[in-house]
Amino acid sequence: MKRNIIHVDMDAFFASVEQMDNPSLKGKPVIVGGLSGRGVVSTASYEARKYGVHSAMPMYKAKALCPEGIFLPVRHERYKEVSDKIFEILYGYTDVIEPVSIDEAYLDVTGGDAMETAKSIKEEVFKKTSLTVSVGISYNKFLAKLASDWNKPDGLMIITMDMVPEILKPLPVVKVHGIGKKSADKLNSIGVYTVADLLNLTRDQLIKLFGKFGSEIFDMIRGIDDRPVETYRETKSIGRETTLMSDTTDKDVLKKYILEFSKEVSSSLKKHGLYAKTVTVKYKTADFKTYTRSKTCNDIISSEKEISGLACKIIDSIDIKEPLRLIGVSVSNLTEGAARQISIFDKGYDSRINRVLKEINSKFKREVITTGSKIQRSI
Known part of the structure; x- marks a missing residue:
């Protein structure tokens, strides 16, 4: 049976929530993100995007492009609250839902009328939250996601089997699932700019360029994507990071951030009943090169002291020759609560x-x- 997959993507979610909570902001360029000079844009309203502002852009650049923009801090708790309401609506249509992020999900509605379901979702979300959502429909996840991005905001698009690959040919290669900027640059360097160009490469050529993933690219641009809508996605890691107010080589300053992040990570682990075995420190130099260093324990850990202790050891082992602009801590090799050895960091x-x-x-x-x-x- 041909699958019916819906991809739901909230429009400029963080900025839209701010406009919903404060109607005076509607129609204005709202930019949400870190407000320090070294912060980055999390979300920009469509009014702000007209100025060239986009997510992940340094905040100082956004302010230069849009000096009259309204710059607001991120309110994660509020966005989570609104997200929960939206997902409650989605679960009213199907239980086969794969949350991708706080504002994005895949739904498998095979056997039903996908177009009617999509229209109902859009109407109900708007009625209950006053927010718009863009929806894409197709017979696989890759095409459904492409469709949801086709005519944002408040879009509704269906890509059928007979439309492929013609409808994909004009798209830039970066629109293909899994092809990021670096991969796109690699393709551009050999004269491949669009999906039409990509279709001229053989499976073996793509495998040579991208390894096993090259075979998946070959299939996807021909409309083949058998990935299921996964209703459960295992948490691989939990972490926190930040761009520093100013570049530094001072390990004591870095350790203060590590202590703060370790507390937050520990809280997240305990909230979800998880333990970790690996602690990773991520850092980025002033020239934007990113590095990671990890330590794996024999025993599972979850406390703030255990995490910060290992992270600080990692910091002590690093020869910091260049100032760092970003520092982060994460834990991985996660497992659910289980019998564990006594740790020297445990109380008592x-x-x-x-x-x-x-x-x-x-x-x-x-x-x-x-x-x-x-x-x-x-x-």
């Missing part, structure tokens, strides 16, 4: 060790006395 470690030693000593004495009595009786 000393008292527990002493209690265990006393029990062993007491048991040893009893065994010696019993053995001695048996020997004495046998004599």
Whole structure:
């Protein structure tokens, strides 16, 4: 049976929520992100995008492009609250939903009328939140996502089997799932700019360029994508990072950030009942080169002290020759709550060790006395 996949993508979500909460901002260039001189744009309203502002852009550049913009800090808790309402609406249509992010999801509505479902979702989201959503429909995930991005904002687009690959040919290669800027640059360097150009490459040529993923690219641009809508996505890692107010080589300054991040990461682990085995420190130099260093434990960990202890050891081991502009901490090799060894960082470690030693000593004495009595009786 041909699948019916819907991709739902909220329009300029963070900025739209700000405009929803403060109607006086509607129609104005709203830019949400880090407000320091070294912050980046998280989301820009469509009014701000007309000035060339986009997500991940340095905030100082956004202010230069759009000096009359309204710059607001990120309010994660509020966006999560609105996101929960939207996902509640989505689950009213199907249980086969794969959340991609706070404002994006795939729905498998195979067997139903995908177009009617898409229209109903758009109407219900707008009625209950006053927010618009762009929806793409197709027979696989790659094409559904392309369709949702086709005529934003408030878009609705369907890509059918007979439209492929003609409809894809004019698109830049960066529109293909998995092809980022670096991969696009690699393709551009050999004269491949559009999907039409990409279609001229053989499977073997793409594999030579991108390894195993090259074979997937070959299939996707021909409308082949068998990835299922996954209703459960395992958390691979939990982390926090920030761009520093000013570049630094001072390890004490970096450790202050590590302590703060370790507390947040530990809280997230405990909230989800998870433990980790690997701690990773991420850092970026002033010339934007990114590095990671990791340590893996024999035992599972979750406490702030355990995480920060390992992260600080990593920092101490790094020879920081160039000033750093970004620092981050993450944990991975996650597992759900389980029996664990006693950690020296755990509260009550000393008292527990002493209690265990006393029990062993007491048991040893009893065994010696019993053995001695048996020997004495046998004599």
